[in-house]
Amino acid sequence: MNLSVNFCGVNFPNPTVLASGYLGVTGSSMANCINHGCGGVTAKSLFMEERLGHPNPTVLTYPGGMINAIGLCGEGIKKAGHEFELYAKQCPDNPLIGSVAGHSIKDIVECAEIMDSYPVDLIELNFSCPNVEDEMGRPIACDPIMTENATREVRKITKKPISIKLSPNVPNIGMIAKHAEEAGADAITAINTVGPGMLIDIYMRRPILANKVGGIGGQGIKPIAVRCVYDIYKNVKIPIIATGGIINGRDAIEMLMAGGSLLGIGSALTYHDMKAFEMITKKIHNFMEEEGFEDISELVGLAHNS
Amino acid sequence: MLSPKIIDIKEDYPGFKTYTLRHSLRAKPGQFVMVWMPGVDEVPMSIGWQTDTEFKMGIANAGDCTKAIHEKIKVGDRLGIRGPFGKGFKLREGDKKIVVIGGGYGTPPLLNLAQEAVKKGIEVLAIIGARTADMLIYEEEFKKLGCEVMVSTDDGSKGCNGFCTNVMEEALKNHKVDSVYTCGPEVMMVKVAEMAKDNDVNCEVSLERYMKCGFGICGQCCMDDTGIRVCKDGPVLDGVEALRLPEFGKYHRSSSGVRVE
Ligand SMILES: Cc1cc2nc3c(=O)[nH]c(=O)nc-3n(C[C@H](O)[C@H](O)[C@H](O)COP(=O)(O)OP(=O)(O)OC[C@H]3O[C@@H](n4cnc5c(N)ncnc54)[C@H](O)[C@@H]3O)c2cc1C
Ligand SMILES: Cc1cc2nc3c(=O)[nH]c(=O)nc-3n(C[C@H](O)[C@H](O)[C@H](O)COP(=O)(O)O)c2cc1C
Ligand code: FES
Numbered sequence: 001m002n003l004s005v006n007f008c009g010v011n012f013p014n015p016t017v018l019a020s021g022y023l024g025v026t027g028s029s030m031a032n033c034i035n036h037g038c039g040g041v042t043a044k045s046l047f048m049e050e051r052l053g054h055p056n057p058t059v060l061t062y063p064g065g066m067i068n069a070i071g072l073c074g075e076g077i078k079k080a081g082h083e084f085e086l087y088a089k090q091c092p093d094n095p096l097i098g099s100v101a102g103h104s105i106k107d108i109v110e111c112a113e114i115m116d117s118y119p120v121d122l123i124e125l126n127f128s129c130p131n132v133e134d135e136m137g138r139p140i141a142c143d144p145i146m147t148e149n150a151t152r153e154v155r156k157i158t159k160k161p162i163s164i165k166l167s168p169n170v171p172n173i174g175m176i177a178k179h180a181e182e183a184g185a186d187a188i189t190a191i192n193t194v195g196p197g198m199l200i201d202i203y204m205r206r207p208i209l210a211n212k213v214g215g216i217g218g219q220g221i222k223p224i225a226v227r228c229v230y231d232i233y234k235n236v237k238i239p240i241i242a243t244g245g246i247i248n249g250r251d252a253i254e255m256l257m258a259g260g261s262l263l264g265i266g267s268a269l270t271y272h273d274m275k276a277f278e279m280i281t282k283k284i285h286n287f288m289e290e291e292g293f294e295d296i297s298e299l300v301g302l303a304h305n306s
Numbered sequence: 307m308l309s310p311k312i313i314d315i316k317e318d319y320p321g322f323k324t325y326t327l328r329h330s331l332r333a334k335p336g337q338f339v340m341v342w343m344p345g346v347d348e349v350p351m352s353i354g355w356q357t358d359t360e361f362k363m364g365i366a367n368a369g370d371c372t373k374a375i376h377e378k379i380k381v382g383d384r385l386g387i388r389g390p391f392g393k394g395f396k397l398r399e400g401d402k403k404i405v406v407i408g409g410g411y412g413t414p415p416l417l418n419l420a421q422e423a424v425k426k427g428i429e430v431l432a433i434i435g436a437r438t439a440d441m442l443i444y445e446e447e448f449k450k451l452g453c454e455v456m457v458s459t460d461d462g463s464k465g466c467n468g469f470c471t472n473v474m475e476e477a478l479k480n481h482k483v484d485s486v487y488t489c490g491p492e493v494m495m496v497k498v499a500e501m502a503k504d505n506d507v508n509c510e511v512s513l514e515r516y517m518k519c520g521f522g523i524c525g526q527c528c529m530d531d532t533g534i535r536v537c538k539d540g541p542v543l544d545g546v547e548a549l550r551l552p553e554f555g556k557y558h559r560s561s562s563g564v565r566v567e
Contacts, residue, residue, distance in 0.1 A: 023525035023535075025563045032533030044525070050562050056340070056348035059519040060307065060388070070518065073526075075563040086531075203309040203384055204344045269523045273538070 001288055002295045003281060005039075007239055007262055008161035008186045010095045010121045014039035014281045015256070015296060019243050019266035020099040020124060020165070020189075021045065021070065027086030030096070037278035038265065040095035042189075043084070045126040047101050048111050050076040055210040060199060065218025065245075066267055067197055069211035072101060072129060077114045088119035095121040097163070101129050105140070105150045109157060116158040123160050124241075125150065128167045128192040141167040141176065141192070148179040155184035163187035163241060166232070168194050168221075173228045174235035181236045189241040189264065191228045194221045218267040221245040226258045233259025233301050247271045249283020256284075256296070257303040307342065308387040313360065315381055318443045321367045322411070323376055324354070327385065331361045335419035336394030336489075336512055336542040339363075340520045342386025343379070347371035350517045350537075352489070353390060354414030355421065355447065364414040364443065391520045392541050395419045395510050401428055401484035406453075407474050407498055409435035410443075412490030415512060417444050417451075419487055424451050431456065431477060435470030435490070439463035471497045478505050485509065486545070496555035499545035509545030513554075516561050526563070529553050 005012045016039045023029045024044040033041055053073025060067050074080070077100065087096055098120035102108035108125060115123050127141035127150060140146045141164075151164055164180040166173055168191040177188050193215025199208045207213070225244025232240055242260020246252050247268045255263055268276035284296065293299060310329035317323050331339070333353045341363070342348040349371045354362040367376045379385065395415070397404070404423055406416040413434060420430045430453040436442040437460045448455045457465030458473050466473050471494060477483065478501065488498040489512035502509035515527040515536040522538030529536060530553045534543075548554050557567045 022523055023528070023533075025525035025559070026528050026530065026533065028531045028533035029525045029528035029535070030533070032528070044563075050564060052560075052562050053518075055346070056518060057307075057342055057386075057388075058348075059524055061521070066523075070524065073562050079564060199307075201307050201309060201344075201386060204342075204386060206344055208307055208342070208386070210347070266523075270521065273522060 001285065003285060005261055005296060008122060010161065012039040012095055012262060013093060015252070015261070015263050015284065016265050016277045016280055017097070017241060017262050018042055019264035020126065022266045022269060027083040027090070030087050031090040033274070033277065034091045034094045036274040037281060038094070040097065041087070042097040042099055042124055042264070044074055045072055045099040045101040046074045046077040046080055046111065047072065048077055048107055050074070050079065057208055057210060060208060061270060062199060064220040065216055066270060067199060067209065067214040067216050068193070069209045069214035071211060077111050081118055084118040084120060097122045097124050099124040099126050099165070101126040103129070105153055108150055109153045112154045113157050116160060120160065122163055122187070123154070123158060124163045124165050124189055125154060126165045126192070128165060139167055141165070142170050144172070144176045144179040147176050148183040151180045151183035151185050161186035163189045165189040165192055166228070167192045168224050168228050168244070174231035177232040178235045181238050185238060187239050187241065188232050188236065189243060190232055191225045191244040193217050194224055217244065218270065219245055219247050222251055226254055229255055229258040229260050230303065233304065246280070249280045249287070252280045252284055253287055253299065256299040257301070259301040259304065261297075261300050309384040310387060312379060312381055312383050312385065315379070318364070319441050322364065322441070322443060324362055324364045325379070326360055326362050327387070328360050329387070330359055331356060331390055333361070333390035334394030335422050336415050337390040337392050338541060339387050339389035339391065340517070341375070342388070343371050343374050344386065346374045348386065350520065352411070352415040352512070354418055356418055362414070364411055366411040388520060392537055393539065395487050395512070395542050397423055397426060397428065398485060398508065403429040403431065403481060403483055404485045404487065405431045405433060405474065405477060405483050407433040407470055407486060407488045408490035409470060409494070410490060412488070412512065413444050415489050416487060417447055420448060420451055420453050424453070430454070431481065431483070433458070433470050433473045433477065435459070437461065470494070471501065474498060474501060478507065483507055488512070492555050496549070499549050502545050503549065510542050511545050511548050512541045513543060513548065514541065515558055526559070526561070
């Protein structure tokens with residue numbers, strides 16, 4: 001039985017991939033995930049500049065999910081190289097995805113150029129942060145033309161596979177994915193967090209997050225993520241890293257059937273901690289055995305046949 | 307998010323206050339909570355003394371958030387609390403005598419551990435250090451529990467003159483000690499852990515790193531080179547395990563993730 005995935009020419013020993021922003025601050029933290037059975041990892045999104053992020057509280061759980069406004073903190077792409085090198089040395093067989101972000105297309109391209117020089121196997125473009133060049137400050141991922149332009153510019157400067165991370169907060173995610181594909185994207189990662197949302201503490205009588213609003217992940221967003229992946233699969237030929245609300249093996253199989261080739265694992269950590277990776281892979285393995293599948297690729301997009 | 311009421315505030319010395327909150331936390335000694343001061347920040351704090359209905363935290367004024375807590379929070383106000391989080395101290399079956407050693411705001415969790423140890427019939431020697439006699443905390447509380455207390459001050463104004471690690475060296479010579487537990491400045495903990503290792507004594511240290519989520523998902527508090535998470539796999543670690551971490555006693559990371567020596 002085969003659970004390894006050839007994704008844009010990169011071999012992942014199993015379909016679980018650490019989602020960006022989860023445990024991806026340091027090389028040794030990402031290596032720790034591999035030691036717990038994760039197939040490959042995505043580092044935290046990096047900008048050109050060092051960012052302190054928002055003050056705490058930045059991450060909260062609530063029944064049904066998690067809300068975060070970390071504020072994309074990070075040491076900045078220039079200083080982060082040693083973390084990538086450390087990881088690549090410790091885990092040569094587990095692909096590393098570098099995630100870049102920026103306030104404008106120019107920013108993103110500059111950042112991606114530096115990322116290209118690091119030992120990453122794929123480059124993920126996080127188009128979900130507010131864009132200073134857009135008069136509304138909309139994220140790039142909320143506009144098909146901006147997504148296309150940004151993708152095309154990055155395509156010019158790297159030969160490494162690029163995956164575009166899309167936001168679910170649009171009416172037409174399938175169409176946006178199509179524009180990314182046409183501009184030369186090799187893959188799509190979907191979805192980023194839903195929202196924004198807000199939680200209020202009734203005794204303090206104010207929003208809890210220091211940033212007041214934050215993106216929502218976790219169990220509650222799974223149906224949205226499944227639908228988004230389904231829409232994207234229908235619209236493009238490039239493979240998908242299906243992310244959002246996967247907390248157990250069943251969710252993972254659902255995402256494969258919707259059209260995901262790899263599985264972005266994030267909020268499963270809040271339920272099962274580091275056991276999540278092995279647990280999910282094992283469940284897929286058992287399911288394939290029981291249902292008579294030989295290769296994990298047979299599951300991808302299966303729900304579209306009906 | 308819990309929002310318990312503050313029912314008592316005691317100033318131990320200028321710059322350090324002990325807050326009593328009405329809430330049954332049922333935490334293990336060594337665990338911590340994230341304390342939210344609305345409008346300012348949310349920071350990790352160890353859990354000190356606990357009863358069935360309340361718990362205490364000893365808070366040093368160390369910056370923006372803790373200063374705001376010291377200045378603005380009065381009896382009857384509330385603080386936001388998430389937790390308890392992390393792995394606490396482990397009292398070993400069969401231990402007869404333990405040493406708890408620390409100073410400053412590392413003392414509250416040691417007091418909570420002493421509480422638990424005494425309940426289990428384990429003899430406790432508390433070694434507490436401070437810069438000067440006025441800054442010694444919880445000496446009376448340890449004594450009331452029935453612990454033997456030894457004190458050291460950097461300026462010699464009370465107890466031993468010098469570092470509390472010197473006191474520990476003596477204690478290890480003169481007593482049969484089964485385990486040592488420490489919380490305080492990292493350089494001190496490195497010394498304690500090394501001394502315990504050299505004397506073949508079980509040791510646990512309580513680490514401190516920048517925290518955001520507090521429950522092991524954001525990766526902000528991870529330590530090189532194993533990537534363990536201080537908030538989830540710690541804050542309490544085995545002393546020998548901690549000594550193997552190249553960053554222990556050497557550097558930590560800021561809120562952006564940049565290394566600080
Ligand atoms: C597990 C743990 C237990 C702790 N227990 C206690 C305790 O019982 N009593 C006590 O007085 N202090 C304790 N601290 C330290 C306390 O968290 C810091 O003193 C506090 O965060 C200072 O915040 P500030 O905004 O007042 O200071 P700032 O001006 O923000 O910073 C001062 C210092 O505090 C550190 N700090 C700030 N925010 C955080 C954060 N989110 N996580 C970790 N460190 C931070 C900074 O690295 C800096 O070195 C503990 C820390 C940890 C990690
Ligand atoms: C604390 C936190 C930080 C995140 N940081 C990033 C990030 O830096 N870049 C990014 O592309 N996505 C980031 N995300 C989004 C996740 O990668 C993921 O797309 C989303 O949370 C949905 O998955 P989930 O339901 O499993 O959480 C973050 C999510 C969380 C909860
Ligand atoms: S503070 Fe988030 S992982 Fe430890």
